[in-house]
Amino acid sequence: MRRPLGYPLLLLLMPLLLSVVPGCQTVAVVTSAGADIAAGTGVITRNQAESIKKSSQAAGKAFEEFTPENEYYIGRTIAANILSKYKAYQNMGPNQYINLIGQTVAQASDKPETFKGYHFLIMDTDEINAFATPGGLILVSRGLLRCCKSEDALAAVLAHEIGHVQLGHGMGAIRGSRYTSLGKIAGVELAKNLGGAQLAQAAEIFDGTVGDIMKNMVDNGYQSSQEYDADKAAVTILKRVGYNPTALKDMLEQMDRQLGANSGGFGKTHPKPHDRLQNIEPLLKGLGSSKETSARKARFSKVMRGV
Amino acid sequence: MRRVLIAMLLLMPVTFLISPAFTAMEKEMSIQVDRAQLRSTPAYYGSVVTTVNYADRLKIIDSKGAWVKAATASNNATGWIHISALTSTKLAPKSGGKNAPTSVSAGELSAAEKGFTEQIEQAYRQKNKAIDFTWVDKMEQIEISPRQSAAFLKEGRIEPAAGGEQ
Numbered sequence: 048m049r050r051p052l053g054y055p056l057l058l059l060l061m062p063l064l065l066s067v068v069p070g071c072q073t074v075a076v077v078t079s080a081g082a083d084i085a086a087g088t089g090v091i092t093r094n095q096a097e098s099i100k101k102s103s104q105a106a107g108k109a110f111e112e113f114t115p116e117n118e119y120y121i122g123r124t125i126a127a128n129i130l131s132k133y134k135a136y137q138n139m140g141p142n143q144y145i146n147l148i149g150q151t152v153a154q155a156s157d158k159p160e161t162f163k164g165y166h167f168l169i170m171d172t173d174e175i176n177a178f179a180t181p182g183g184l185i186l187v188s189r190g191l192l193r194c195c196k197s198e199d200a201l202a203a204v205l206a207h208e209i210g211h212v213q214l215g216h217g218m219g220a221i222r223g224s225r226y227t228s229l230g231k232i233a234g235v236e237l238a239k240n241l242g243g244a245q246l247a248q249a250a251e252i253f254d255g256t257v258g259d260i261m262k263n264m265v266d267n268g269y270q271s272s273q274e275y276d277a278d279k280a281a282v283t284i285l286k287r288v289g290y291n292p293t294a295l296k297d298m299l300e301q302m303d304r305q306l307g308a309n310s311g312g313f314g315k316t317h318p319k320p321h322d323r324l325q326n327i328e329p330l331l332k333g334l335g336s337s338k339e340t341s342a343r344k345a346r347f348s349k350v351m352r353g354v
Numbered sequence: 355m356r357r358v359l360i361a362m363l364l365l366m367p368v369t370f371l372i373s374p375a376f377t378a379m380e381k382e383m384s385i386q387v388d389r390a391q392l393r394s395t396p397a398y399y400g401s402v403v404t405t406v407n408y409a410d411r412l413k414i415i416d417s418k419g420a421w422v423k424a425a426t427a428s429n430n431a432t433g434w435i436h437i438s439a440l441t442s443t444k445l446a447p448k449s450g451g452k453n454a455p456t457s458v459s460a461g462e463l464s465a466a467e468k469g470f471t472e473q474i475e476q477a478y479r480q481k482n483k484a485i486d487f488t489w490v491d492k493m494e495q496i497e498i499s500p501r502q503s504a505a506f507l508k509e510g511r512i513e514p515a516a517g518g519e520q
Binding site for chain 2: 113114115116117120121123124126127128130131135142143146147148150151154155157158159160161162163164166167168184198229246247249250253254256257287288289290340342343346
């Protein structure tokens with residue numbers, strides 16, 4: 048049977064489209080698709096495809112991509128909503144310590160630069176939980192910190208959350224209709240500040256956007272595959288910095304033991320530690336067990352004692 | 355033969371972008387984050403050459419992985435910066451910011467710059483008075499400098515793994 052001509056014809060046209068269409072938006076979309084196709088056929092590796100997609104996205108100025116500043120304001124509002132549900136843990140010693148680890152580790156991620164950087168705060172609850180908002184405001188519970196028996200394990204928890212930010216999991220929950228509605232407002236010639244009716248419209252879309260992410264992050268939880276991807280990202284980040292990635296395994300085993308009456312929403316929204324362990328096991332092959340220097344041990348137990 | 359032809363056609367847009375790396379990238383790019391550093395080496399632990407601010411324009415010189423070597427237009431300082439800090443879009447400096455112009459016309463602002471900004475947060479807070487931003491502001495004030503990071507790693511004897519490229 049003869050195949051229809053459409054497919055090869057489209058392929059022939061692709062380079063032509065690239066050279067003729069001047070919009071960066073189109074270029075970004077076409078190159079992402081091209082990279083995916085090429086990787087799918089085994090012509091280039093998946094890593095190469097990702098890097099092409101990343102650079103084409105970075106170079107593109109499509110409105111579909113929220114700017115880091117947009118992400119920052121979305122993230123702030125989500126963090127404020129979460130902190131209306133969970134109180135902040137006001138002991139600044141441990142908060143400063145997790146920022147030393149977290150902000151240092153974030154610099155080794157694939158997305159070290161966000162609009163106003165990564166910041167970490169402890170939530171005063173026994174529940175085992177954590178939230179990574181777009182833009183890099185990251186909230187972790189005392190319950191989760193108690194699953195960490197070393198600085199390396201703590202770094203693993205924070206690196207996992209940084210992984211969610213790096214992979215855009217929060218922003219991925221935004222419904223397509225929000226972009227369409229925003230595009231309509233943005234299309235109108237506007238002054239620097241939005242006027243009355245447009246401001247009200249934009250504020251409404253903002254509410255919806257925040258709601259989309261909250262629903263996914265807090266109520267339903269990310270997909271299991273997204274949790275596994277964040278674990279993988281964490282292993283890479285830890286390796287780059289010099290923390291021992293097997294600490295992620297130690298932490299998950301500890302969590303498995305502690306997850307019980309105190310699990311709160313976490314048990315429902317996350318895959319079981321056992322399944323996450325299976326997922327990271329191949330990445331940890333050949334790495335020694337988690338050993339720490341005495342300096343690291345000393346500062347960890349000194350700061351985290353009361354948490 | 356036909357398969358080879360299709361594979362070649364598939365690759366054309368890809369090679370167009372990657373060989374040589376970044377030919378498709380703009381000669382000049384803007385800083386899209388509030389503040390970032392140019393570093394002496396293409397790595398997060400490279401020492402800081404200079405600090406750059408939102409909307410600053412950089413001349414692109416070279417690239418390695420996800421890092422770009424660039425020079426500032428103002429004082430011609432040269433260093434490496436991670437691609438996640440950059441955009442090809444020309445951005446309007448913030449009012450009150452270091453590079454703020456006296457006025458910004460509507461046409462200079464991209465669509466996204468008019469999107470979710472401080473103005474929208476203010477509108478949200480007016481409507482949702484029970485949502486408290488106090489600790490969001492406080493957590494943002496916890497800033498770890500590159501120097502503090504370096505000292506923290508040194509004290510804990512944490513060393514970057516060989517070949518752990520970003």
